[in-house]
Amino acid sequence: MATLEIEGRVFNVDGDGFLSTPELWNEDVAKLFAKYDGIADMNDKHWSVIKIIRRNWEEKGMAPMIRTICQETGVKLREIYELFPLGPARGACRIAGLPKPDGCV
Amino acid sequence: MKELNKEQITKGLEVFQNLADSKLVTHLNSCVHCGLCAESCIYYLATKDNRLTPARKVDLVASIYRRYFTFTGKFWPGFVNARQLNKETADEMVDLLFGACTMCGRCTMHCSIGVDIAFLVRVGRTMLSNMGMVPVTLQSTVNAAVETGNNMSIPEEEFIATLKWMEEELIDEVNDPNAKIPMNETGKKILYTLNPREPKFFPLSISAMAKIFFAAGESWTLSTKMYDVTNYAYFSGNLDEARLIAHRLWNEMGNLKAQTLVLAECGHGSRAFRWEAPNYLQEQFPFEVKTSVECIADYIREGKIRLDPEKIKDVVTLHDPCNLVRSGGIIHEQRYILDQFIANFVEMTPNGTDNYCCGGGGGQLAMSEYNDRRMKIAEIKAVQIQKTGAKIVVTPCHNCVDQLSQINVFFKLGLKIKTLAEIVADALILENEPG
Numbered sequence: 001m002a003t004l005e006i007e008g009r010v011f012n013v014d015g016d017g018f019l020s021t022p023e024l025w026n027e028d029v030a031k032l033f034a035k036y037d038g039i040a041d042m043n044d045k046h047w048s049v050i051k052i053i054r055r056n057w058e059e060k061g062m063a064p065m066i067r068t069i070c071q072e073t074g075v076k077l078r079e080i081y082e083l084f085p086l087g088p089a090r091g092a093c094r095i096a097g098l099p100k101p102d103g104c105v
Numbered sequence: 106m107k108e109l110n111k112e113q114i115t116k117g118l119e120v121f122q123n124l125a126d127s128k129l130v131t132h133l134n135s136c137v138h139c140g141l142c143a144e145s146c147i148y149y150l151a152t153k154d155n156r157l158t159p160a161r162k163v164d165l166v167a168s169i170y171r172r173y174f175t176f177t178g179k180f181w182p183g184f185v186n187a188r189q190l191n192k193e194t195a196d197e198m199v200d201l202l203f204g205a206c207t208m209c210g211r212c213t214m215h216c217s218i219g220v221d222i223a224f225l226v227r228v229g230r231t232m233l234s235n236m237g238m239v240p241v242t243l244q245s246t247v248n249a250a251v252e253t254g255n256n257m258s259i260p261e262e263e264f265i266a267t268l269k270w271m272e273e274e275l276i277d278e279v280n281d282p283n284a285k286i287p288m289n290e291t292g293k294k295i296l297y298t299l300n301p302r303e304p305k306f307f308p309l310s311i312s313a314m315a316k317i318f319f320a321a322g323e324s325w326t327l328s329t330k331m332y333d334v335t336n337y338a339y340f341s342g343n344l345d346e347a348r349l350i351a352h353r354l355w356n357e358m359g360n361l362k363a364q365t366l367v368l369a370e371c372g373h374g375s376r377a378f379r380w381e382a383p384n385y386l387q388e389q390f391p392f393e394v395k396t397s398v399e400c401i402a403d404y405i406r407e408g409k410i411r412l413d414p415e416k417i418k419d420v421v422t423l424h425d426p427c428n429l430v431r432s433g434g435i436i437h438e439q440r441y442i443l444d445q446f447i448a449n450f451v452e453m454t455p456n457g458t459d460n461y462c463c464g465g466g467g468g469q470l471a472m473s474e475y476n477d478r479r480m481k482i483a484e485i486k487a488v489q490i491q492k493t494g495a496k497i498v499v500t501p502c503h504n505c506v507d508q509l510s511q512i513n514v515f516f517k518l519g520l521k522i523k524t525l526a527e528i529v530a531d532a533l534i535l536e537n538e539p540g
């Protein structure tokens with residue numbers, strides 16, 4: 001198992017940097033992971049996306065479809081990719097503390 | 106760690122038995138150890154680690170063959186470097202054949218005597234698959250496809266809702282209420298496919314292709330039951346699972362009575378279905394199969410779509426997906442398309458069939474275990490792109506798009522990464538263009 005150190009805190013992560021124990025996630029963890037990806041300050045839009053992803057995962061055990069993210073947050077599709085340069089999977093889902101989704105992401 | 110059990114060893118060695126032809130044995134016995142393959146391999150070039158050269162990977166598989174199937178190997182294994190199939194050997198195979206190869210086939214092209222090295226790597230992967238030793242992350246992607254019909258386990262109702270959403274976007278964009286993303290319609294000319302990452306996270310490529318079909322006046326449909334173009338089982342080496350996945354797509358063509366199957370921009374999916382499935386299914390296609398790259402090129406050639414050469418001013422370069430270009434021979438079509446409307450096009454060096462892999466192929470993107478190595482080899486591609494001075498990288502493969510997007514952030518390149526359909530859709534000239 002790999003570890004990731006951000007500002008003195010050490011997290012157990014998979015090889016792609018996704019949190020090994022998603023239950024250890026909280027908003028402070030999200031801020032640190034975001035910072036690691038170059039997102040210095042999470043704005044309201046970042047948070048609304050992260051919270052939808054987190055809620056969907058807690059309720060359904062998987063990352064939501066991008067449609068759900070856009071429709072529930074009101075954030076435009078193209079804007080999601082600007083908010084999270086690594087995209088919804090490697091970017092937003094990782095910051096939301098989810099395990100890495102399967103497939104070509 | 107547990108030693109291999111007898112059943113695992115028996116199953117692993119099955120790949121060398123009851124062979125239909127002499128290809129495997131010929132290639133296993135042919136390497137002359139010239140070493141030319143080393144310089145062709147991105148893993149060796151990026152690390153200069155001798156252990157990662159293609160010849161070492163070949164010899165690992167060949168040494169097991171020698172140990173169990175040749176006279177000298179059975180009785181004097183030490184003389185011919187014949188290795189027993191045990192835990193240590195199998196672990197090394199996992200590390201080299203899954204963890205240090207994108208199956209890009211560049212070594213095969215450069216081999217001085219024509220050994221099909223990528224084929225031998227896949228045989229090694231099949232051995233590991235028979236032994237139940239496929240990396241869990243790769244296997245879970247295969248399992249998702251086998252169990253749910255798509256490799257991201259997208260429920261059908263979610264998929265349908267996404268297509269409807271994209272249809273609304275399309276109607277807005279083309280300014281025509283009759284624009285459509287047809288679902289499960291029978292008797293259409295084209296059945297189109299998708300990579301599940303499109304509906305799940307990156308649907309702009311769906312509306313882009315729908316826009317192209319709309320502009321061309323095409324008769325087409327998507328299936329909501331079986332639309333997944335990927336076949337990761339081809340990479341895990343489990344041909345039974347690969348057959349099952351390929352058969353589903355094959356059957357859906359029959360169910361919907363379409364004439365042509367158009368494969369989405371997916372290198373390995375195109376290879377695993379169009380070029381390899383007739384071999385591993387032992388059957389010829391009763392319908393036409395083509396890639397969306399060829400489909401778009403045909404529309405331009407036939408005058409069905411027109412592209413605006415004033416639309417894109419940035420410098421554009423092209424990444425050649427290994428499975429599509431080196432394996433499939435789709436080399437000129439994408440260049441023909443870009444040549445219609447891209448004013449500032451710069452090729453990478455090398456390109457075409459000699460291009461470097463993005464580093465994410467062969468299932469690498471799915472295997473978190475080898476992420477560090479994957480980003481290490483990615484530097485070659487990052488430098489190659491940087492030298493072109495391009496602001497936009499186009500590639501007709503969703504897997505390459507994802508690896509290139511990571512490269513873009515990791516090496517701070519400031520690029521836009523687009524599929525071919527996306528950049529074509531951006532420049533389409535429509536009759537009903539909104540003002």
